[in-house]
Amino acid sequence: MADDVRNISDLNKKGEWVSLEIKVLKLWEPTSDSISQSGVVADDTGEIKFVSWKKSKLLEVEEGRSYLINSAIVDTWNGNKQINFNARTKITPIGKNVKSSSGSWDIEGTIKNIIPKSGYIHRCPECNRVLVNDHCPVHVDVKPKEDIRVKWSMDSDSRIFIANGKIAEKLLGIKIENAKKMEEEDLNCLIQVKLISKKYSFKGREFENNFIIEDFEQVEGQDD
């Protein structure tokens, strides 16, 4: 049964074993020693986060390549769907190019509002969650990982736009070391002044109703 190739958009039963034909859209830095690879895979119906466990010793996948995945298991993490590759999973490279639903998109528009909790943040080194008072709800007391992120809304789009890490530094024109030294209020002010009502062209990908920025360009000649 697990050998019927399924659509990503149809995966909704936690614990179900499924087979998929996917393309690897993005690989992330593993957030834990037990993870071999994690990232986003897609077919023409949608995209989903995946995790491959180190102890399963599976074939490592490459960004942009297509694979047949047999016997992966549907899971949820932090309220979102994901697919786990474990010891029973078989990963086979396939010659055909699986069409992905999204990939990278370009969006142009004007930044409307900065969403709270933008700025200098601490993340959990295990799961990448944003920490509240340096406390992760799952991993409890952790050594926080510094990051900078900005979330905002656009006049032209209903999604939440997010820039993280290096791309957020570039967008704000400030290094994380300097952002860290600023009072929260001053940093918020800098973010507002730098971004609000400015017109940009963003390149990125959609993920769970958010739009994650991968590159950007400020659009000149805007009318005020």
Ligand SMILES: [Zn+2]
């Ligand atoms: Zn955590």
